Amino acid sequence: MEVRARAPGKIILAGEHAVVHGSTAMAAAIDLYTYVSLRLPTPSDNDDTLKLYLKDMDLEFSWPVARLEEAFPELGSLRASSPISCSLEITKAIAALVEEQDIPEAKIGLASGVSAFLWLYISIHGCKPAKATVTSELPLGSGLGSSAAFCVALTAALLALSDSVKLDFGHQGWQVFGDSELDLVNTWAFEGEKIIHGKPSGIDNTVSTYGNMIKFKSGELTCIKTNMPLKMLITNTKVGRNTKALVASVSERTMRHPTAMTAVFSAVDSISNEMATIIQSPISDDLAITEKEEKLEELMEMNQGLLQCMGVSHASIETVLRTTLKFKLSSKLTGAGGGGCVLTLLPTLLSGSVVDKVIADLESCGFQCLIAGIGGKGMEISFSGTS
Ligand SMILES: Nc1ncnc2c1ncn2[C@@H]1O[C@H](COP(=O)(O)OP(=O)(O)OP(=O)(O)O)[C@@H](O)[C@H]1O
Ligand SMILES: C[C@@](O)(CCO)CC(=O)[O-]
Ligand SMILES: [Mg+2]
Missing domain, CATH: 3.30.230.10 (Ribosomal Protein S5; domain 2)
Structure with a gap:
């Protein structure tokens, strides 16, 4: 069997x-x-x-x-x-x-x-x-x-x-x-x-x-229902890390600074809820998509800043952020951080040749890029x- x-x-x-x-x-x-x-x-x-x-x-x-x-x-x-x-x-x-x-x-x-x-x-x-x-x-x-x-x-x-x-x-x-x-x-x-x-x-x-x-x-x-086309570039920094250790390190920081970390977690809660509202709201035209994408990019940047506050970013992640920012693209780590993968929002109106250039730049740093269906x-x- x-x-x-x-x-x-x-x-x-x-x-x-x-x-x-x-x-x-x-x-x-x-x-x-x-x-x-x-x-x-x-x-x-x-x-x-x-x-x-x-x-x-x-x-x-x-x-x-x-x-x-x-x-x-x-x-x-x-x-x-x-x-x-x-x-x-x-x-x-x-x-x-x-x-x-x-x-x-x-x-x-x-x-x-x-x-x-x-x-x-x-x-x-x-x-x-x-x-x-x-x-x-x-x-x-x-x-x-x-x-x-x-x-x-x-x-x-x-x-x-x-x-x-x-x-x-x-x-x-x-x-x-x-x-x-x-x-x-x-x-x-x-x-x-x-x-x-x-x-x-x-x-x-x-x-x-x-x-x-x-x-x-x-x-x-x-379950989030959306008709928003959402395209993310995933960059694997190939820096190995371990989720268990990273989760434990955030808990330890929370024990040392409970009030500050509670404020950080509360800000993240608002970011996730705002993101869900944007992704779920109906889309009327291309302009509406662009406006939504800009808001999502800003929320991703804010979330990344708060992940830095939690101590789970990494030099390799910062390199991805700097590289994509040269193309006016926003990124954040995804998963436990400390290396691993970074997400970059690819706006619908971004040309294929720019995407190719971003990927080439990231891969020249030794990273690996992929675009997965989500x-x-x-x-x-x-x-x-x-x-
Ligand atoms: N295909 C697999 N075969 C055997 N073990 C696996 C497999 N996939 C994952 N694991 C186990 O899970 C560990 C990785 O888990 P970890 O939670 O650290 O990373 P992740 O799940 O890839 O990332 P994240 O939790 O941040 O999304 C591996 O070291 C291994 O012990
Ligand atoms: C870091 C973490 O928030 C996500 C890992 O993909 C851990 C968890 O939620 O179990
Ligand atoms: Mg895991």
Whole structure:
């Protein structure tokens, strides 16, 4: 029995970090996906291991089922029909199982992803043999929600082969879960994100699960309907960073300066709400689009200034800001910052030759540019064309 699931990455248009502290944020799915194929062996396969194959890196991790049973003696009561958080005891058992895999030092960041895999797998399927194969179009650890896309696609594949969801196995191509199954994927994926991020707001797994453009505050999402053509250039500075550490650093700054940081978060909340209002309001003509784009650019600049206040910008991000400003274009970091990706709004009337020049300038600094479709699909699964 085999299933393939995919889940998109995301951009945060406004409100990252502040959303962890209760402010509103705006995010949109992008058309770059993480794919997880899950295969449960038949008895005739005679395979008694759980395997995780990270195909892009050609890394395979495997655990004999007997080793899993030894590590999780209480599993009978642990296997959960509804999502639960990973206990301290299980966290320790998972850490030992991950350590035994001798992840190369240069790839040690993967340890949290492997831990999330183990937690989601054993919680949903128990100590059974299987092989999960993962590939991704998203750069890992760059602000485009690779961790959430990984957790969502993995959870979707796990649930698709469990008794928790009802699916049309004869359906060809990608199919979507029903609303209650999507909610279940989202809640489990959030538990996976907690293992990778520490204290996620839930915005990344939510937009990866449901897709579209969303406004998000304190766990609640509102779907944003818009007919505004919104084009963003995404520049990957290729400076590696870790969302968990950045989120923790903002929390520490908040403890040191609670009043000032509360004011910063409140300003971000207003920016995200104003952005949502602009994006949702109807468009009458080209002039209206230009006016809206100018307002959005100003809000992006203001949000970037506040992210600098939070201490999550980086020299590479500042270089992108300066480079795009030479072309009178506005940018802000997206995701956790500290390197990673930067968004630049490309106004509808901007000529293609200017876009080409901006990209050439950015790429001459060693950055990588892409233009992704935004506000598209959420997670989907397929029982055909699996590999
Ligand atoms: N395809 C994948 N395979 C295995 N692990 C992954 C995969 N994608 C993400 N991860 C895990 O998630 C970690 C990156 O998550 P992190 O939250 O730091 O960055 P991000 O999600 O790309 O950016 P942001 O959270 O700012 O949007 C990786 O180091 C790895 O542990
Ligand atoms: C930095 C952050 O706000 C967004 C990361 O994409 C973290 C979170 O909301 O979980
Ligand atoms: Mg992440």
